[in-house]
Amino acid sequence: MIEVEGLTKKFGHIIAVDDISFKVEKGEVVGFLGPNGAGKTTTMRVLTCFLPADSGQCRIAGYDILTQSVEVRREIGYLPEDTPLYQDMSVEGFLKYVAEIRGFKRDEQKKRIDKMIDTCGLESVVKMDISELSKGFRQRVGLAQAMIHDPQILIMDEPTSGLDPNQIIEIRTLIKKIGKEKTVILSTHILPEAEATCGRVIIIDKGKLIADGSLDKVKALSAGENIHRIKIRGDRSAIENQLKSLPGARDFKMISEENGLFGYEIYAEPDRDLGEEIFRTSARNGFILSELYRERRTLEDVFTKLTAVEA
Amino acid sequence: MRGIWAIAKKEFWGFFNSLIAYFFAIIFLGAVNILFIFMVLIPNGQLNLTPYFDFLLYGMWFIIPAVTMRSWAEERKLGTDELLLTLPVKDWEVVLGKYLAGVAFFGLILVLSFAVPLSTALLGNQSWAVVLCGYLGLLLVSAAFIAIGQTMSAFTRSQTIAFVLSLVLCLFFLGLNNLGGLIALPKGLSFFINYLDIGYHFDSIARGVIDSRDLIYYLSLICFFLILNKYWLDRRKWA
Numbered sequence A: 001m002i003e004v005e006g007l008t009k010k011f012g013h014i015i016a017v018d019d020i021s022f023k024v025e026k027g028e029v030v031g032f033l034g035p036n037g038a039g040k041t042t043t044m045r046v047l048t049c050f051l052p053a054d055s056g057q058c059r060i061a062g063y064d065i066l067t068q069s070v071e072v073r074r075e076i077g078y079l080p081e082d083t084p085l086y087q088d089m090s091v092e093g094f095l096k097y098v099a100e101i102r103g104f105k106r107d108e109q110k111k112r113i114d115k116m117i118d119t120c121g122l123e124s125v126v127k128m129d130i131s132e133l134s135k136g137f138r139q140r141v142g143l144a145q146a147m148i149h150d151p152q153i154l155i156m157d158e159p160t161s162g163l164d165p166n167q168i169i170e171i172r173t174l175i176k177k178i179g180k181e182k183t184v185i186l187s188t189h190i191l192p193e194a195e196a197t198c199g200r201v202i203i204i205d206k207g208k209l210i211a212d213g214s215l216d217k218v219k220a221l222s223a224g225e226n227i228h229r230i231k232i233r234g235d236r237s238a239i240e241n242q243l244k245s246l247p248g249a250r251d252f253k254m255i256s257e258e259n260g261l262f263g264y265e266i267y268a269e270p271d272r273d274l275g276e277e278i279f280r281t282s283a284r285n286g287f288i289l290s291e292l293y294r295e296r297r298t299l300e301d302v303f304t305k306l307t308a309v310e311a
Numbered sequence B: 001m002r003g004i005w006a007i008a009k010k011e012f013w014g015f016f017n018s019l020i021a022y023f024f025a026i027i028f029l030g031a032v033n034i035l036f037i038f039m040v041l042i043p044n045g046q047l048n049l050t051p052y053f054d055f056l057l058y059g060m061w062f063i064i065p066a067v068t069m070r071s072w073a074e075e076r077k078l079g080t081d082e083l084l085l086t087l088p089v090k091d092w093e094v095v096l097g098k099y100l101a102g103v104a105f106f107g108l109i110l111v112l113s114f115a116v117p118l119s120t121a122l123l124g125n126q127s128w129a130v131v132l133c134g135y136l137g138l139l140l141v142s143a144a145f146i147a148i149g150q151t152m153s154a155f156t157r158s159q160t161i162a163f164v165l166s167l168v169l170c171l172f173f174l175g176l177n178n179l180g181g182l183i184a185l186p187k188g189l190s191f192f193i194n195y196l197d198i199g200y201h202f203d204s205i206a207r208g209v210i211d212s213r214d215l216i217y218y219l220s221l222i223c224f225f226l227i228l229n230k231y232w233l234d235r236r237k238w239a
Helices: A040-047 A069-075 A091-101 A106-119 A135-147 A165-179 A191-197 A215-223 A236-244 A275-284 A299-310 B002-017 B020-044 B050-068 B070-078 B080-084 B091-113 B115-123 B128-154 B159-182 B187-196 B198-206 B212-238
Strands: A002-011 A014-024 A029-033 A055-060 A076-079 A153-157 A183-188 A200-205 A208-214 A227-233 A249-258 A261-268 A288-295
Touching: A002 A040, A014 A040, A014 A055, A014 A200, A014 A208, A029 A040, A029 A165, A029 A191, A040 A055, A040 A153, A040 A183, A069 A076, A076 A135, A091 A106, A091 A135, A091 B002, A106 A135, A135 A153, A135 A165, A165 A183, A165 A191, A183 A191, A200 A215, A208 A215, A227 A275, A236 A249, A236 A261, A236 A275, A275 A288, B002 B020, B002 B091, B020 B050, B020 B091, B020 B115, B050 B070, B050 B091, B050 B128, B050 B159, B050 B198, B070 B080, B070 B091, B070 B128, B070 B159, B091 B115, B091 B128, B091 B212, B128 B159, B128 B198, B128 B212, B159 B198, B198 B212
Parallel strands: A029 A183, A029 A200, A076 A153, A153 A183
Antiparallel strands: A002 A014, A002 A055, A200 A208, A227 A261, A227 A288, A249 A261
C-alpha cells in the first residue's frame, strides 16, 4: 500500500528526515513513534503530498507521490497535526465542502455525511459551528473529514493530542475499529498510545528510522530477552538444577527468599515464552509454583533504550 | 473543475459567515454614497457620475485589501492550508476558486452601488453607455485589486501585514501616473509607467472607449498575480 524508499527531507541545514525506508501492507495499523521533532510530521506531510521530498521515492496505492499527487490524495484520508478546521463553518457545512471537493454528487454527499456523522458520533453537533466545539468533537470532525471518501489509507498526525483520558479512549476505540478495514499510519510521542492501537511500530529519532517491526518484535529488540519472574517453594538446589537445564532459558538469578519461598528472575532467549515450560517443570518435580509472570517490556523502555543509543 | 466550484462557493459564503462582509459593504457603500451626495450632488446640483466612479475607485483601494486579507493568511494561521492542499485538487484550482469568490463578492457590492445611477436616472437624462462603461472599468480594476490582495495574503500569516502590503501595492498601481510625473523620465519609460498605471486604463474605459489594449492590460495584471500566488504556494515545496 505504502512504499517509502530513501526518503530525505531537509529544511536548510537541518535534516528533518534522513534516508527513511519502509513498507506498509494493506490492513496494517502502524504507529510512527518518536520524540517531538523526530521527523514524524515531516514524513507524513511528504506522504500526503503537502511537502515534496528532497530525495527518495514514495508510492502510495501504486501512485507516485510527486508525479501523481492528485491520485495519491484521492486514496488518502489525512488528519493533520492539531486538527486544523475552518472555525466559522458548521460541522455539516464543512463535511459537505470536503465531500464536494472530493467530487461526490449531491445525493452521494448526503449519504457519506450521514455515515460519517454516525461513525464519528457527531449527531449532537451537526448544526453547530466548529468554533463552538470541544477539542474531542473537533478531533472527531477531523476524523470524519479524513474518512468521508472511505479511503484505503488513513494518515493521522497525533490524533489524540490534547484530549482528556475519556476522549483518548474514544478516539483509540474508533481508530481500532477503522484499522480493521484500512491501512492506518498514526504518529504519536505517547508510547501507550502506540501500544493500545498499533500492531506495528516504526521508531524515528532525529530523522532516522531506528526500529521497525511488530510491537513484540520491537520490544524484544530492545530487551533482547523476556524476563519471567517466579516465586517457587521447594528444595533450593533441586530448583536451581532444574532451572539450569530449562530449555530456552539463558540464565537465572535469585532475587528474594521468604520462608522457603524463592523468587527468581529467569532470562529467556529472544522470542521465547517459558511460562508453560516453567509450570510443567515445577509440577513434574513437585515444586510449588505460587507466582509466575512474564515481564513484558513496555515501549517506554524500548524507546528510551533505542533513542538513548542514538544520542 | 468541480473543485474550483466547491472552493469558490465555500469562500463566497465564507464572506457572509463572519460579519466582515456586511461591515465592509456598509462602510464602503455608505462612505462612497455619503461623500458623493454631500460633496458632489448637492453642491453642484448637477448630474455627473464621473466623481462617483472616482470615489468608488478610491474606496476600492481601501476596501478590497480589507476583504482579501483573510484569503490565505487565515488559512496559514489556522493551518487549514494543510487540509486544503492535501485534498485532491490542484494548487491552481484552489487559487482560482478563491479568486472567483472574491470577484463574485465584490461584484455583488458593485451591484448594490448601482442604486446611485438608478436613482440619478430618475432625476434626469443619463447616458447609460457611460454608466455601463464606468462599471465595466470598476469591475476590471476590482478584479485586478482582488488578484493583488489575494496574492499578498499568501505571503504572510498576518492579516494586518497582508492588508498593508496590498494597500501599498494597489496604491502603487493607482498612483504610478502621478509618480511618473514627479520625476523627469525618458519618454519611453514614462510611457511604460503610464501603461502600468491602473487609473490610466480605467479613465479610458470610463470615457467609453473599450480598447482591447486596456482589457489585455487588466487580464495580464490579474494573471501575473494569480500565477505569483500559485508559485508562492509551491514555494513551501522548495523551502
